[in-house]
Amino acid sequence: MSQPSDEILARLMSLHPKIIDLTLDRLTRLLDALGNPERAVPPVIHIAGTNGKGSTQAMIRAGLESQGLRVHAYTSPHLARFHERIRLAGELISEPALTALLDECEAANGGANITFFEITTAAAFLAFARTPADFTLLEVGLGGRLDATNVIDQPRLSIITPVSIDHQQYLGETLPEIAGEKAGIIKRGVPVIVGPQDEAGLAVIEARAARLGAPVLAYGQHWHVAEENGRLIYQDERGLLDLPLPNLPGPHQIVNAGAAITALRALGLDDTACEAAVTRAEWPARMQRLRQGPLAQSAPGVELWLDGGHNPAGGIAVAATLARMPARPTHLICGMLNTKDVTGYLRPLAAQAVSLTAVSIPGEPNTLPAAETEAAARAAGFARTATAPDVAEALAQIAAADPQARVLICGSLYLAGQVLKQNG
Structure with missing residues (x-):
């Protein structure tokens, strides 16, 4: 066999x-x-x-x-x-x-x-x-x-x-x-x-x-x-x-x-x-709205999005997409690889989001530690930053503070893959 x-x-x-x-x-x-x-x-x-x-x-x-x-x-x-x-x-x-x-x-x-x-x-x-x-x-x-x-x-x-x-x-x-x-x-x-x-x-x-x-x-x-x-x-x-x-x-x-x-x-x-x-056309993790699944259902009032872009051009594209969406407080949950230009990716997003919660990418040897992603976010111009042990906890923290938020999980296709698995 x-x-x-x-x-x-x-x-x-x-x-x-x-x-x-x-x-x-x-x-x-x-x-x-x-x-x-x-x-x-x-x-x-x-x-x-x-x-x-x-x-x-x-x-x-x-x-x-x-x-x-x-x-x-x-x-x-x-x-x-x-x-x-x-x-x-x-x-x-x-x-x-x-x-x-x-x-x-x-x-x-x-x-x-x-x-x-x-x-x-x-x-x-x-x-x-x-x-x-x-x-x-x-x-x-x-x-x-x-x-x-x-x-x-x-x-x-x-x-x-x-x-x-x-x-x-x-x-x-x-x-x-x-x-x-x-x-x-x-x-x-x-x-x-x-x-x-x-x-x-x-x-x-x-x-x-x-x-x-x-x-x-x-x-x-x-x-x-x-x-x-x-x-x-x-x-x-x-x-x-x-x-x-x-x-x-x-x-x-x-x-x-x-x-x-x-x-x-x-x-x-x-x-x-x-x-x-x-x-x-269908292409997952490219500004994909998550409406179903355990992660989405854990925060029912939150508008949940997922994107796998991870370089400065990707950050510009995501920022432009957010800028055209109906006004709503937007919070990022971000995990990135240590091989990427993290500040370059995050800089265009700082004007479009009220906060960023950094996570490490589980099971990924090249993940950037959450604390380093958080530091890069501050350097890129984010006023409110935090870390969380995982995406589910980050989402729970954001939803508790802002139940009607828009939340975008972003920064890596590897993170996006983990989220899609977790969300069924």
Whole structure:
């Protein structure tokens, strides 16, 4: 009898002590041993960028599936269960399928050095190659050039969402360096859709595209998107679209929707697919309202939200979303990793919240201690700060003092995953 996937995944974590080690050599060797499944996956749409990858992917998937097309999707990290990372023809991978694939990849790897992300990406390619579908949506894990997903030679489309400063220890200290890593997914002759970029970053992306003869569809040049009078207005050379606002909340979702629409139009899909992309997409822990579950029910008068953004651009996006919500005292419950620019993330949020309660992320070795998050919040301009042993206690404290509050749990996808598990 096969082991549960959780046990196999835990064992795979030990194959290479470094969680992140960017090179494609180990994965290429394993894929060769597996018969190169990455060459047999359905047509790929490859998505890189710092912020908005997952939301853009979710919108493209909604648009494709609205036309009856079958879509594979690969994303990371997962929130509650690993199975979320691999979606086969619209359905999350089953436990028996996942355990069989992991067993096969582990046997083919033969105990050699390989990272957790590399071996699980190989498992995803095997699954995608063996299950018929019309498209494969691949979200880059980290960077682009040396990311495990970047073994696809000829995707159908490449997409680069907004690039900002994050993961400097792996991708470079400056925006052009980081943009260069993201631009590594651009392939010869393959169209690349580019979201809003800093001028220096855009120059790097356009230069690589020009070297490779890759047609560029750039925001502000080849396509435009904006909110006007409560509608989403999109325009490109094919004409104008007047659509409902995205069902994923926040002004930053306007440009993500624009990139998704550009992709769908580049694939030849019609306006109904574009409308479905903005109205039917689902993407948890991106300004997600929690209405049900034990956590939500423990504070019935509180308006409870969850967001996994964790870098300065994410903080700006969340702050802009809060600024547009109906007036209500807003309190943050925040837990972050020690690898992030905590003050940079929190600074834009200080003007939108009356307090911040810091927590550590349970079971996460790289969590920032709650006391350090609290200190960063004070440095970022929060007047009222506190710590709590966990999210449930933080929520209870806030609800006791302000029973009609708006509470946003934020700061990390890892924290968001814990909350979704806890909330059932």
